[in-house]
Amino acid sequence: MQYRKEIDGLRSIAVLPVLFFHGGLFGVTGGYVGVDVFFVISGYLITSILINEIEGGQFSILSFYERRARRILPALAVVLIAATIAAVVFMPSDFLKDYSKSLVSVVTFSSNVYFYLTNGYFSTAADEKPLLHTWSLAVEEQYYIFFPVLLSLLWFMGRKNLILFIFSVAILSLLFAQYQSSQQMVDANFYLIFSRAWELFFGALVALVGVQRLSIGSASREILGGLGLVLIFYSILFFDKHTPFPSVYTLIPVLGTMLIISFSNSTTLIGKLLSHRLLVGIGLISYSLYLWHQPIFAFLRMKTVGEPGQYLFMLAIVAAIILSAFTYHYVEKPFRNRNAISRKKIFQLSSATIGVFLMMGLSGYYWDGFKGRIGEPLYLDTAQFSPKRKTCHTKGHDYLKPENACQYFGSDVAWASFGDSHIVEPTYALAQLLDRDDKGLLHLSFSGCPPALLFEVNRPSCSKWVNEALAFLESEDAIKHVLLGFRYSAFLYGDQLDHYPDIPNEDPVDEFTHPQENADLREVYWHSFSEIVRRLMASNKKVYVLYPIPELPVHISKAVSPFSIFGSQTMIDLDSATTSQYYFERNQFILKKLDALPYGENLHAIKPFDILCNKVSCPAVKRDVALYFDDDHLSVEGARLLLEGSALARDLKQMTASRNVLK
Template identity: 40%
Template sequence: MLGWKFWLNICSYDPARGEQTLDPNPQLGHSAVGHRPDIDGLRALAVLPIVLFHLGVPGFGGGYVGVDIFFVISGFLITQRLLSDSHLLRFYERRARRILPALMVVLAATTAAASVLLMPLDLAAYGRSMIATLVFASNFHFWSEVGYFDEPAALKPLLHTWSLGVEEQFYILFPLFLMFAIKARRSLVVVGMAATLSFIADAWFVTRSPALAFYWCPFRAWELMLGACLAMARLPAARSWEAAAGFLLIGIAVFGYSEATPFPGFAALLPCAGAALLLHAGGMQAASPLRWGAAVFIGRISFSLYLWHWPVIVFYRYLWGEPDAASIFLLAGLTVALSTLTYIFVEEPVRTRRRVSSIARFSVVAGALGVLVGAVTLGDCPVVSRRKSLPLKQRRWTWTLTCSIATTGLPRKPQPGNFASSER
C-alpha cells in the first residue's frame, strides 16, 4: 500500500508535499518556513551526473562534481534547520534517521555480495573499508591507501562513502562552530571567513597533495559553508538570470571537466556557485525544470541512488569488466529499482516517523546485524599476499605444480604458476 501511495504522489506531485525547508524571502533572508520541490530537482541534477560518470557514459567526464553540489545543498539545509531549531540532540537524531537506515541496508547487501564475489585479498580490503564507513571515516581510509598497494579505485565497492565521511564530520563540528559564531553576533562573517580559509587551503593543497585536498573535510568544508552562508544571508530577490547562470556553470563542469582536471580547488567553484545560484533562484520560472515530476522523483530517491549505484557497478566490473551500452541500461534500471524500494520501505517511514512497517524494521535490523557480523568477520580477514584486482574472469590463483616429468631448458626449482620439473 505504501508503495502504491508513493507512486501516486510522484505522478501527481504537490509542491506542498515537497522538501520541507525554509523559503527564500527577499526581506527575511531564508527564514520563512515552506516547502521547496526545486531542492529535490537540484538533488537530481547532482546525482544523475555522478551515476552517468561512473557508468562511463560518454560526455559526462565531469559528472563527479555532483558530489560538490550535494555538499552545497547539505550545508544550506542543515544551517536552516539549526537556525530554526538549535537543539543539538534533535539535530543529530534527525541526521541519524536520515542516513543510518538506508546506509545499513546497503552495507548489509554489499557485504553479502562481497563475501560471495570477492577474492580473499579484496574481501579483506573491503572489510577494512566497511569498518571505516561505519565510523564515518572512510574518507581518511581511502586517502591512506593512495599510493600504497592501492587497489584500482573502480573495484572498491565502498569508495563512494568517502563523501559521507566528509559530511558527517562536518555535521558533528559545524553546529558547535555555528553556535559560537551566533554568540559572537557575527555569524555570517565568521562562517564566511572560515569558508574562505578552507578554500584557500584547498586551492593550495590541490596542486601539492591532491588526495589530501580531495578527501579531507577541512579542505571540503568551504563547499558546505557556502550553502550555510546562503542560508544565513539576507539576499535581495532572485533574478531570472541566476537560474540560467546556475545551470550553465554546472553544465560547464559536468561536460567540460575530466579526470585530468585538478580538483577540487578553483575548479570546484563552478559547480558550487551554480548550486548556490539555483538554491537562491529555485522559485523562478527559469528554474522550473527542477520542479518537474521526474526530477523531483529522482531527487527524492537520490540518497539511496547514491548509495546503491557504486556497489552495483563495481560488482559488475569485478565479474565482467567495463559495461557495454546494453549493460549500462541494465545497471541503471537495477539501481533505480533498488533505490526506489529502499526509499519506500526504509527511508521514508523512518524519516517521517510514521508507523514503521515490518519490512522496514526487518530491513534495518537485519542490515545492522549483517554489517556488524561482517565487520567482525571481515575486519580480521588474513591476507597472505597482495595482488592487483582484475575482473574475475582474468584472475588466477598463484600456485605451484610439482611433477617428475623430465624436461630441459626449464628451471629445476618449482616456480609459481609454471609447469616446472622437480627432483624427488
C-alpha cells in the same frame, strides 16, 4: 522550513552525472562534481533548519542527530547488507579482507580517511571498491559533528558577524584546497574534510544571508538562476580527471548551485524546469540511488573481463533506480516517521546496526577474508610483490634521493636498476641472482614516473628525480651494469583495464606539464628514453633494456580465484590470459622504437614476451607460479623466471665462470 521542489530537482542534476561518470557514459567527464552540488545543497538545507530552530528557541543537538540517523542510517544499512552478502559470495579472500576494512570505516564515518590512505579516486583499482562512494558521507558527517554546536554557540555574535566568520573559515578551507592542488597532493585534497568543508560552508552562507528572501526583479532571478545551471553543466561536461579538484575550479559548480538555490523558485523558468515531476522523483530517491550505484558498478566491473560495455552500465543504472525507489518508499520514508519509530528506538537500532557491521568488518579483517570460503585460490601464494617495494620504491616531493637509495644484498655493488614500478620486482629478482655471488645492486625506482629526462610530467618531482638519478649513475664508476625499464604504453596510451578488450589510445597530452605546441609527444617521450640509454652507455655502463611486460585483463587475485562460492571455474584461462595480438597491437609504437636501438656488447634487450609467452598467448601462470601480483606488475617469482631466461642471466653465469677461472 518550506518545501522547495526545485531543490529535489537539483538533486537529480547532481546524482545522474555521478552515475554517468562512474559508468563512463555519454562523455560526462566531470560528473563527479555532482558530489559538490550535494555538499552545497546539504550545507544550505541543514543550516536553514538549524537557524529556524535556534531562532525559535527549539534547538536540540539530540534532535539534530536523531534526524541525521533517520536520514542516513536506514538506507545505508540496507545497501551495506546487500554489498556484504555480494562480497562474501564473489570476492577472493584478499579482496574481502580489504572490503572488511572499508566496512569498518564506513560505519565509523571515516571512509574518506581510509580511501585516502589506500586508493586514488580516479584510479582503476578504485572502480572495484563497492564502498568507495561513502567517502562523501564521511565528509558530511565529520562536518556535522561540530557545525551545529559551532552555529549555536556563535549565534550570539549576530548574523552579520557570524556570516563574516563562516565566510573567513570557508575561504581558508578553499585556499588550503588550492594549495594542496598546486602541490599535487591529489588524494588528500580530494578526500579529506579540510579541503572540502568550504563547499558545505558556502551552502550554509546561502541560508544565513537569505538571498532568496531579498526583493530582486524577476528578470534578474531568471538570469542568475540560468547562469547557475550553465555553470553546473559546464563543469559536468568540460571538467575531467585532470582538472585540479577541489581547487578554485570547484568554485564553478559550487557558485552555480548557490545561484540556483538563491534565485530560482517555483515562479522562475529554471525553478519550473527543476520542479518537473521526473526530476523531482529522481531527486527524492537520489540518496538511495547514490548509495546503490557504486556497489552495483563495482561488482559488475569485478566480475567482467575488461571494462563492461555501455549497455551493461545502463542496465546497472536501471537496476539501481529500481532498488532506490524500493528503498526510498519502504525504508527511508518509514524510518523518518516519528510516530511509527520513536527517538529511543531509532537510537537503539542505530547503535545495534553500527555494532553489527563493526563486528562483521573486524571479523572479515582478522580472519583474512575468510579464506577457504570461496575455494583455495590457485597459485596465489606466489603472487607476491618485492619485500623492498615499500622501503625502496619512492614517489612524491619527499622522494628518496639517489645517493640514499637502497643497496642490497651484497656489499659489492656493480649493478643498478632504473625505472618506474615495473622495474621493482625484476630488481629484487636480480638482487637474488647476484646474492649467489655475494654481489649487490643499487635500486632506483619512482612510482608512475616515465623517463622524463627532457620533459615535465604531472607527477610531483618525477622529472627532477629522473635527472638526479641519471646524473648519479653517470658519476658512479663502480656501477657497470644497469637494468632499465618503464611501463611505456600505459603512459603513452592509457591503462589497459580502462579499455580491455579494446586497445587504449588516449592522448598523453594531459600527462605533460608543459606540452610543446604541435609536438609529437610520443616522440618526445622516446627521445628522452633513448637519451637516457645513450648517456648510460657513454658513461661505460652495460645497459639491459626491459621490454614491455604483457598485461592481464584482470587482477591476478581475480584470475586465479573461483568466480563465486558456488563453483571452481576461474574468470579467465590461466594458461592463455591475454593474446599475443593484443600485446603487439598495444605496444606497437614502443616495440618498433626499442627494436631499432643499437644492440651489441654494451646494450642488451630483455623481452618478456619471448620468455613468458608463446606465439598465440601469454599466461597468468607458468610452471605453477603466478607471474603477476596484480594485473600488470610481475611477481617476484614471475620476474625470476623472466631474468633466468634472459641474456642478463647468461651474462651473470659467464661472469661467474670467468671469476672462477681466474681463481
